[in-house]
Amino acid sequence: MASVTMIVNGKEVTANVDPRTLLAQFLREHLHLTGTHVGCDTSQCGACVVHVDGRSIKSCTTLAVACEGASVTTIEGIGTPEHLHPMQAAFRENHGLQCGFCTPGMIMSAIDIVNRKGHQLDEHTIREELEGNICRCTGYHNIVKAVAAGAQAMAAK
Amino acid sequence: MYAFSYHSPKTVRQAATLLGKNPDAKVLAGGQTLLPTMKQRLASPSALVDLGKAEGLSGIEVKGRNVVIGAMTRHADVATSAVVGEAIPALAALAGGIGDPAVRNRGTIGGSIANNDPAADYPSAVLALNATIITNKRKIPADQFFQGMFSTALEEGEVIVKVSFPIPSKAAYEKFPNPASRYAMVGVFVAKKGSETRVAVTGAGSDGVFRSAELEAALKARFNPKSLDGVKVKASGLNSDIHASSEYRAHLIPVIAKRAVAKATAK
Numbered sequence: 001m002a003s004v005t006m007i008v009n010g011k012e013v014t015a016n017v018d019p020r021t022l023l024a025q026f027l028r029e030h031l032h033l034t035g036t037h038v039g040c041d042t043s044q045c046g047a048c049v050v051h052v053d054g055r056s057i058k059s060c061t062t063l064a065v066a067c068e069g070a071s072v073t074t075i076e077g078i079g080t081p082e083h084l085h086p087m088q089a090a091f092r093e094n095h096g097l098q099c100g101f102c103t104p105g106m107i108m109s110a111i112d113i114v115n116r117k118g119h120q121l122d123e124h125t126i127r128e129e130l131e132g133n134i135c136r137c138t139g140y141h142n143i144v145k146a147v148a149a150g151a152q153a154m155a156a157k
Numbered sequence: 158m159y160a161f162s163y164h165s166p167k168t169v170r171q172a173a174t175l176l177g178k179n180p181d182a183k184v185l186a187g188g189q190t191l192l193p194t195m196k197q198r199l200a201s202p203s204a205l206v207d208l209g210k211a212e213g214l215s216g217i218e219v220k221g222r223n224v225v226i227g228a229m230t231r232h233a234d235v236a237t238s239a240v241v242g243e244a245i246p247a248l249a250a251l252a253g254g255i256g257d258p259a260v261r262n263r264g265t266i267g268g269s270i271a272n273n274d275p276a277a278d279y280p281s282a283v284l285a286l287n288a289t290i291i292t293n294k295r296k297i298p299a300d301q302f303f304q305g306m307f308s309t310a311l312e313e314g315e316v317i318v319k320v321s322f323p324i325p326s327k328a329a330y331e332k333f334p335n336p337a338s339r340y341a342m343v344g345v346f347v348a349k350k351g352s353e354t355r356v357a358v359t360g361a362g363s364d365g366v367f368r369s370a371e372l373e374a375a376l377k378a379r380f381n382p383k384s385l386d387g388v389k390v391k392a393s394g395l396n397s398d399i400h401a402s403s404e405y406r407a408h409l410i411p412v413i414a415k416r417a418v419a420k421a422t423a424k
Contacts, residue, residue, distance in 0.1 A: 002163050019163035019205070022192075042193055046259065055233070055262040061192050062263065065163050066185070066209050112258065131339070132257025 006067045008033070009077030019065050023057075024048045026064035027074055035075035035104045039134070046133030049105040049112075050074045056112035058132070075104035078111065086153035087111050087146075096146030098137035109133050110147045111154075119155035121148050158192075159201040165210045169293050169316055172206050176314040179204040184316060186229060186268030189260050214267070214318065219244060222324050228267025228317040233258070235266060245286070247328040247346070247421065251278050254332065256339075267317040273365055275306040275396070276340040280366040282322070282330060284357035285346035289321045306365035325350040327380060329421035331413045332360065335400050342401050343409040345372075347417045349380045356414060361395050361406040372414050382419040385411050 005014040008031060015030055027033045027050070036059055039047035043061040050059045051073040079085035084092070087107050097103045113121065113129045126147045127140070135143060162179075166172040176182050182204035185191060194200045208214055214229035217238050224244045226235060235241055236253030255261055255269075255278050269279040270290065283290070283299045290297040293316045302310045311317070325348040332344035341360035348355050356372040359365075375388045390410045395403035 018160065020158045020160060020195075041196065043189065043260065046257070049259050056259045057262050058259045061189060061260075063163070063185075063188065063192070063205075063207075065165070066188070066207055068165065068210070109259065116258075129258055132259050 002065050004065045004068050006064075006069065007071040009073060017064055019063065021064045023050070023052075023059035023062040023064045023067055023072070027059060027072070033074050033076050037101055037104055039101065039105075044132070044134065045102065045105070046109060046130075047102050047105040049108040049133065051108060051112065054115070056109050073108075075108060078107070085111070086156075087114075087150035090150030090153055091143075091146040094142050094146035094149055096138070096143045097135075102133060102135045102137075106130070106133050106135065106143055106147075107150075110150060113147065114151045114154050119151045121151045123148070158195045159198060161195075161202055162204045163207065164204060165207045167210055167212060169208075169211055169214065169318060172208060172211055172316055173293055173314050175204070175206045176316070179206075180313070182206050184208060184268075184271070186271070187231065187264040188268075189256065189264040190268070190272050190274065208267075208316070217241060219324075220321070223321045224248070224324060225319050225321045226266055227319050229265050230267075232256070232261035232264045232266070232269075236261060244324045245322060245328060247325075247330050247348075248282055248286070248322060251282050251330040251346070254278065254330075266320060270302075270320065271309060271311060271317055273303055273307055273309050275362065275365040276342075276344075276360045277366075278330070278332065278341060278344055278359060281344050281346035281357040281359040283320065284366055284368060285348040285355045286322045286325060286328065287348075287350070287353075287355060288323070290317055291319045291321060292317050300368075303366050306363075308365075323350060327421040329417045331417040331420060333409055333413050343406055343413050345369075345410060345414040345417045347372075347376070347414060347421055349376075349421070354380055358410055358414075361410060363394055363396050367394075369410065369414070372411065376418065380418065381422060382415045385415045385418065 001016045037047035039045035048060040183202035185205045185207040215227045232252045241249040328348040330346045332341040344359040354376045392403040392407040395406045397403040
């Protein structure tokens, strides 16, 4: 077992974990933050995307112990049901989901895109930047619309 | 994933000591290949030596006529580096085309090179730009570093510290990605520095990345896309798999090389 301490959604957590515990497993099974999903488990689908020290990463392909001292933000850390993050609100308004399984990862990736590329995102940029997030329901059209709208809404915030 | 012991050394020296004590240990850099491999139980190291906290392994600087990149520098940082974008834009573009944004935020140049995946992008840049791999023990020229797929000149306990890229006068990278996996079915890095032209091909060779003598000879007199008209590459020694036959890859190599030269010579 190995001890790991990190900040998750603003709160410091310390735990003893088997070193092979993935960050996704740690978040879901130790902290019960089940908003982070595991879809493919082979780092292709992006349902597990969270932010580590402000950068999007795939939590199914990162060891929890490698996040010692890091600041982790999950979908639970960006908004509440009463006060959705502008990107969450944009997904709801634009019907950017059907089953919703990919949505946490989509939203965490979308916020990362805005952080890197700004608030005015064209369709091509959004589609390129969402390469690492797979949706098997919608065909992406409304997701792209949601990301563009959410990016602008984040500027207004 | 099988169990392993985890070590997080603070220096490269400590990392080397740990590797010396644990013969089955593997170095963990960004983990974007190693962790999936371990999850599939295709690798089962007894110990992981994580370089994430080892000091002095990240960063990008220009030293003389070289761009020197620390081994733990993430793909995203190379892709967006003003220094790399100015000195070797082809290298920044290559880094920006690896995997997806989240993978680029974890994956490292040292990890990619040490792994020497036959479809990885970075090895072609290292070979075509005639880079030098600087380890904790020595300096290894690119021509001696890659020794067949997943195989390099690195010895037990040897850790890549940085990679030094001579700044070329012209260079570009083009790849033909597999439509599903997005890995290079053929990737070609062309570089011209002074009178020397080097062409490295990834994704195609059954022994991993290689320099193409045919293409280098054709481009030697004139570094121009037209110089590659009619140039043929032999299919022997190229991969045949469900994605493409060796003949198809042989056809793709000059096609992609021509696009790379066009990109390198465009204003």
